[in-house]
Amino acid sequence: MVDRTDDIDAPSFLDRRGFLRLSGFTVAVTAVLAACGSDEGAGPEGITEAGSAPPLAEAPSGIITDGTLLRTATSLHYNAMDVIDAVLDLGVVSAEISAAAEAYKVLLQDQADALAEATTSIDVQPFEEKNPVVDTRVIKPALALLDVSQTTGADAERLLHAVASLATATHQGIVPSLSRPELRATVMQVGAVHARVATVLARIISPENTVTLEDLATAAPEAAAAATSTTVETGLPSTAPDAAPTTAAAAAGPADLPVYQVPSAFGSLAPVQIVLGDATKVDGPTKRTQLNIETPSLNSLMYDDA
Amino acid sequence: MDTTALGENGPASRRRFLQAVGLGGAISALPFVARSAGAQSGSSTTEAASGSTASTTPATTTTAPPQRPTADDEALLGFAQSVELAAAAGYDAVIGRADELALPPDVSPVVQVLREHHKAYAQSLSGLLGRSAPGTANAAVSDELGGPFQTGSLDEVLAAAVALEDAAVATHTALLGELQGTDGAALLASILVTEARHATLLTALSGNDDLMPESGIESAAAALTPDDYPVE
Numbered sequence: 001m002v003d004r005t006d007d008i009d010a011p012s013f014l015d016r017r018g019f020l021r022l023s024g025f026t027v028a029v030t031a032v033l034a035a036c037g038s039d040e041g042a043g044p045e046g047i048t049e050a051g052s053a054p055p056l057a058e059a060p061s062g063i064i065t066d067g068t069l070l071r072t073a074t075s076l077h078y079n080a081m082d083v084i085d086a087v088l089d090l091g092v093v094s095a096e097i098s099a100a101a102e103a104y105k106v107l108l109q110d111q112a113d114a115l116a117e118a119t120t121s122i123d124v125q126p127f128e129e130k131n132p133v134v135d136t137r138v139i140k141p142a143l144a145l146l147d148v149s150q151t152t153g154a155d156a157e158r159l160l161h162a163v164a165s166l167a168t169a170t171h172q173g174i175v176p177s178l179s180r181p182e183l184r185a186t187v188m189q190v191g192a193v194h195a196r197v198a199t200v201l202a203r204i205i206s207p208e209n210t211v212t213l214e215d216l217a218t219a220a221p222e223a224a225a226a227a228t229s230t231t232v233e234t235g236l237p238s239t240a241p242d243a244a245p246t247t248a249a250a251a252a253g254p255a256d257l258p259v260y261q262v263p264s265a266f267g268s269l270a271p272v273q274i275v276l277g278d279a280t281k282v283d284g285p286t287k288r289t290q291l292n293i294e295t296p297s298l299n300s301l302m303y304d305d306a
Numbered sequence: 307m308d309t310t311a312l313g314e315n316g317p318a319s320r321r322r323f324l325q326a327v328g329l330g331g332a333i334s335a336l337p338f339v340a341r342s343a344g345a346q347s348g349s350s351t352t353e354a355a356s357g358s359t360a361s362t363t364p365a366t367t368t369t370a371p372p373q374r375p376t377a378d379d380e381a382l383l384g385f386a387q388s389v390e391l392a393a394a395a396g397y398d399a400v401i402g403r404a405d406e407l408a409l410p411p412d413v414s415p416v417v418q419v420l421r422e423h424h425k426a427y428a429q430s431l432s433g434l435l436g437r438s439a440p441g442t443a444n445a446a447v448s449d450e451l452g453g454p455f456q457t458g459s460l461d462e463v464l465a466a467a468v469a470l471e472d473a474a475v476a477t478h479t480a481l482l483g484e485l486q487g488t489d490g491a492a493l494l495a496s497i498l499v500t501e502a503r504h505a506t507l508l509t510a511l512s513g514n515d516d517l518m519p520e521s522g523i524e525s526a527a528a529a530l531t532p533d534d535y536p537v538e
Contacts, residue, residue: 106522107522109522110522114522114523172499176488176492177488185526188482188524189525190522190523192475195500196503200506203510210412210416220419261507262500265423266426267498269496
């Protein structure tokens with residue numbers, strides 16, 4: 001083998017070995033100096049911009065604690081009371097629904113107080129006002145659609161039912177996220193009452209819809225087969241022998257969704273669905289549409305540090 | 307010529323070069339190691355709900371609850387299952403007496419569906435508990451609350467059904483306060499909200515128009531306990 005280094009006529013510090021040694025040393029020294037240096041004078045704190053911009057909102061921690069969940073549950077009760085006030089102010093619901101809503105409002109305040117007390121018991125500041133995100137993204141749009149509806153009375157009753165159903169699902173849904181068993185019990189002592197109220201409202205709205213056809217088909221296939229022969233104009237099956245057409249059946253837009261007193265075997269965590277809006281519109285923001293109301297989640301939780 | 311011979315001579319060897327680079331790298335990494343250590347010097351709070359970890363000022367550390375049922379949970383959930391099977395047996399008896407009771411058309415489908423619901427609850431608890439599920443109806447509960455299902459009139463049957471559903475709601479609510487595992491808690495929560503609906507519907511079917519709850523807080527006073535109603 002030929003030693004080619006013999007042919008290279010270069011200074012010793014510029015040979016390959018020397019070059020690599022020098023670069024390694026440079027990298028190490030640069031890294032040390034960069035790590036030890038301060039940021040002072042490194043550049044402007046912010047980027048220069050034209051015009052004015054609102055200050056950036058500080059994001060919440062995103063940590064979901066027992067306190068966060070209790071505060072969120074509490075806030076939802078104030079949203080529900082808000083809806084009841086709005087619906088009763090319209091004066092469009094039946095006397096029976098009106099009485100139930102008035103009674104529900106009293107229960108809601110009791111529940112909000114109980115949840116606030118539970119929040120205080122774990123040394124967290126309770127949140128005793130309506131949930132601003134739910135208000136902005138759910139309640140206000142729903143009330144706006146209710147305002148332009150041709151069937152305001154029926155829609156308002158269903159909105160109240162939707163609120164009770166949402167409260168039920170919310171409480172059920174937060175149970176496995178709570179770390180303290182005693183808080184789970186407290187939350188479901190509230191959730192169970194919401195479920196009862198939802199059943200009461202469903203019975204007033206649709207007394208014939210006791211159980212769903214799917215449940216009946218499982219329990220008694222023959223009875224279910226007989227029930228399917230009776231359909232309402234929405235095209236959806238009903239267990240009622242003489243179900244009346246729904247009020248919005250002839251209108252444009254999606255059909256009203258049936259409400260049931262016992263809607264499923266297990267409590268559902270699926271979004272609560274309701275149809276609201278102007279049935280004469282075929283397009284635009286106020287057209288009759290189906291809303292899917294979800295239980296509070298990451299963007300609508302009332303964090304402890306908020 | 308063997309080029310490796312060069313590497314073994316003098317300070318410019320490859321070995322020495324690698325040693326120098328390694329030393330340089332170690333020195334340059336020191337600030338980062340120090341910074342990481344500083345970040346961990348505060349307490350770490352692990353939140354039960356999200357499982358996320360974040361550096362925070364408070365020194366408290368909470369432990370996430372178990373997901374699966376603990377040994378104590380299994381006994382409690384087994385008791386819950388025995389109550390559900392007692393309820394299903396009660397509705398079974400009513401369906402067996404359908405002709406005798408002349409079940410009205412609005413009551414008959416409800417009774418059949420409710421029986422299936424309670425069976426589904428028991429099956430779900432079996433799925434959670436596996437071999438430790440008792441799989442038998444609670445005889446003491448049947449004796450205490452199920453009498454009218456066997457021999458009562460329609461009105462008595464409906465009243466007993468309301469009492470049984472209310473007792474189940476109270477029982478599961480009370481059990482929630484004792485269960486450690488979140489799977490069992492979530493299942494009982496999903497069961498009890500529907501049983502609250504059962505009770506309200508049955509109250510309506512029994513002719514009572516006063517359906518609104520009297521309190522915003524469900525009472526657990528009527529809860530059945532494993533001590534009073536042991537699973538056999």
